């Protein structure tokens with residue numbers, strides 16, 4: 236049987252480089268699980284990159300949390316996806332999301348919830364993080380996977396007074412996990428479709 240190699244696209248924004256580190260980790264995880272990965276910075280998206288999103292099997296949305304939601308640049312991109320909405324161009328693709336902000340909570344749940352709504356509007360199928368919460372018991376550590384305890388996507392907390400090199404290793408590992416999970420789930424979806432078509 237030929238190995239199924241899904242294409243996982245990342246559509247993300249990063250104002251100051253922290254969220255870009257998380258995006259790289261999601262990409263690394265997806266590639267390690269056998270996906271072909273396309274990373275697209277949505278604030279400079281080209282026509283060719285829109286076509287790459289249209290062709291992808293999965294799209295992972297990513298943004299810093301600014302003022303309790305995705306960044307303005309991400310929202311500009313999200314509004315532009317309405318062109319795809321009219322034609323159901325992204326219907327039944329796999330979707331997932333990640334965000335990063337300074338505070339441990341920082342209202343990141345709002346950003347991940349927004350990504351889920353965007354995916355649902357397009358008729359995409361959301362993949363959650365699939366990890367139990369870490370760092371929530373006396374025996375737990377801030378180095379645990381999913382140390383911030385999110386379920387619907389990968390979340391990171393980066394100090395507001397440090398550069399991208401300060402992005403927490405546990406958050407990077409959590410993002411790699413999300414990338415792997417999205418790639419594996421997308422391969423299952425593609426295999427299922429092929430089996431049903433055959």
Ligand SMILES: Cc1cc2nc3c(=O)[nH]c(=O)nc-3n(C[C@H](O)[C@H](O)[C@H](O)COP(=O)(O)O)c2cc1C
Nearest residue numbers: 249250251252253254299301302303336337338341
């Ligand atoms: C305009 C603006 C709004 C922000 N709002 C929030 C917020 O609501 N919650 C939070 O925890 N951090 C907030 N932050 C901090 C950023 O989320 C944080 O610095 C993040 O690491 C930036 O990611 P980036 O380098 O990818 O842009 C805000 C930063 C900016 C510039």
